[in-house]
Amino acid sequence: MRSSYDAIIIGAGVIGTAIGLELARRGLKTFNVERHPAAGYGSTSSSCAIIRCFYSTVAASAFALEGYHYWKNWSEYLGVEDERGLARFRETGCLVLKTEANGKLKALLERMQEAGVAYEEWSRSAIGEKLPFWDLRLYAPPRLPEEAGFGEPDGAEIEGGVFFPQAGYVSDPQLATHNLQRAAEAAGAKFRFNSEVGAILKDEQGKIGGIALKTGERVQAPVVVNAAGPHSAKINALAGALDDMRITTRALKREVAHVPAPTPDYEACYFVTSDSDIGCYTRPETGNQILIGSEDPACDTRQWVDPDEYSRNFSEQVRNQVMRMAQRIPNLAIPGSIRGVVDCYDVSTDWTPIYDRSCVPGFYMAVGTSGNQFKNCVISGVLMAELIVACENGLDHDRKPMSLRGRYTGHVFNAGFFSRLREINSSSSFSVLG
Numbered sequence: 516m517r518s519s520y521d522a523i524i525i526g527a528g529v530i531g532t533a534i535g536l537e538l539a540r541r542g543l544k545t546f547n548v549e550r551h552p553a554a555g556y557g558s559t560s561s562s563c564a565i566i567r568c569f570y571s572t573v574a575a576s577a578f579a580l581e582g583y584h585y586w587k588n589w590s591e592y593l594g595v596e597d598e599r600g601l602a603r604f605r606e607t608g609c610l611v612l613k614t615e616a617n618g619k620l621k622a623l624l625e626r627m628q629e630a631g632v633a634y635e636e637w638s639r640s641a642i643g644e645k646l647p648f649w650d651l652r653l654y655a656p657p658r659l660p661e662e663a664g665f666g667e668p669d670g671a672e673i674e675g676g677v678f679f680p681q682a683g684y685v686s687d688p689q690l691a692t693h694n695l696q697r698a699a700e701a702a703g704a705k706f707r708f709n710s711e712v713g714a715i716l717k718d719e720q721g722k723i724g725g726i727a728l729k730t731g732e733r734v735q736a737p738v739v740v741n742a743a744g745p746h747s748a749k750i751n752a753l754a755g756a757l758d759d760m761r762i763t764t765r766a767l768k769r770e771v772a773h774v775p776a777p778t779p780d781y782e783a784c785y786f787v788t789s790d791s792d793i794g795c796y797t798r799p800e801t802g803n804q805i806l807i808g809s810e811d812p813a814c815d816t817r818q819w820v821d822p823d824e825y826s827r828n829f830s831e832q833v834r835n836q837v838m839r840m841a842q843r844i845p846n847l848a849i850p851g852s853i854r855g856v857v858d859c860y861d862v863s864t865d866w867t868p869i870y871d872r873s874c875v876p877g878f879y880m881a882v883g884t885s886g887n888q889f890k891n892c893v894i895s896g897v898l899m900a901e902l903i904v905a906c907e908n909g910l911d912h913d914r915k916p917m918s919l920r921g922r923y924t925g926h927v928f929n930a931g932f933f934s935r936l937r938e939i940n941s942s943s944s945f946s947v948l949g
């Protein structure tokens with residue numbers, strides 16, 4: 516191992532590994548440092564890894580559409596073999612219900628047209644045919660099981676929904692990260708595992724000089740990138756980079772349930788769903804299970820935590836979201852002991868990521884991924900690599916934001932959309948939907 520690189524990336528989750536790959540392909544000598552024993556063992560390993568292109572703004576939707584194309588062309592993008600095999604994108608599509616809560620999707624469909632995202636409108640009877648085990652009555656607002664009115668339909672029925680064919684999921688997000696690692700290594704990138712960053716080094720002018728590991732070992736580089744996931748705020752504090760940030764980040768505990776699927780062919784034949792009437796999303800899960808997550812309705816208490824000190828046990832939350840889903844799927848089998856995952860999102864003020872430089876020369880951040888950026892890992896890596904190269908060559912990105920043309924969609928992205936200095940994105944859902 517060298518002791519000096521062109522860029523150090525803190526974290527080898529799906530975002531940090533993609534940044535390492537894209538920088539290495541631009542000829543930089545990169546070093547991803549990760550405290551876990553392998554790439555993608557942090558919050559990425561718990562990701563539901565749902566790929567979809569609908570977001571609360573045209574910019575975010577177009578960005579996700581660009582990201583989707585990298586999954587469609589995964590093998591070609593990687594350009595290398597992985598001894599563990601390649602992660603698979605299961606393009607199942609995603610059904611979003613039209614509800615009062617999402618304005619019957621009217622505004623969303625206008626955004627989809629502008630962003631070039633494909634969709635089909637489904638009537639209530641079409642939904643009933645595709646999902647014969649669903650109860651199509653409405654239950655809003657989402658409630659806790661012990662609240663009055665829980666499980667009591669309001670008399671109306673689902674009006675319809677919108678099916679997005681360019682959607683699905685990656686069944687193994689850790690493997691996808693390993694694939695990126697192998698591609699990065701083929702481009703010359705280096706990785707160090709079981710190593711924790713304890714300090715960020717600066718020279719006398721305050722410019723980045725490298726990192727110190729907790730062992731005391733020092734590694735030099737003029738560029739350091741924060742891709743530390745739920746630890747992002749701690750790394751920003753270490754770098755002294757918090758001062759000018761209008762948008763900040765913090766860790767939010769999340770619980771996701773895996774319960775037996777309602778039909779024997781669920782994993783093979785069904786798709787992702789988003790149901791704001793009951794505040795849950797689902798997708799098929801390996802072993803013919805159904806994965807159930809929360810869409811952050813008001814009845815769910817947000818559990819903000821210290822990512823180094825929180826319980827990885829389930830709370831009542833997981834049962835609440837499974838019970839809500841059982842309103843839609845009355846024959847859902849709810850085990851006495853629910854299985855699934857507990858982990859953290861790294862949530863930004865407006866649930867939109869920060870892909871940006873910082874007030875510390877040479878220090879960059881790809882943080883605040885807010886439970887919705889697995890899908891965008893590669894396009895985020897591309898954006899960060901372009902940004903770092905441009906800023907290190909003198910671009911004043913804060914005053915004159917960089918733009919980036921999507922290789923697949925041709926869409927021109929204004930990278931200022933992801934700035935730490937932006938006004939809060941008031942169009943955001945302020946939830947995992949972004």
Ligand SMILES: Cc1cc2nc3c(=O)[nH]c(=O)nc-3n(C[C@H](O)[C@H](O)[C@H](O)COP(=O)(O)OP(=O)(O)OC[C@H]3O[C@@H](n4cnc5c(N)ncnc54)[C@H](O)[C@@H]3O)c2cc1C
Pocket residue numbers: 525526527528529530531532548549550551555556557558559560561562563564565566710711712713742743744745746769770771856858859860881884885886887888889890891
């Ligand atoms: C339960 C859950 C469900 C999700 N579902 C979806 C979904 O369906 N679709 C979607 O698009 N997104 C989803 N996401 C979000 C997505 O998974 C994340 O945005 C993405 O994985 C974040 O990747 P990352 O590399 O930034 O973070 P991480 O994977 O957490 O990687 C950061 C790494 O930094 C390391 N690190 C931290 N501090 C240090 C240090 N001091 N020294 C060394 N290493 C350090 C950590 O060990 C960690 O491995 C979900 C997330 C969760 C938690």
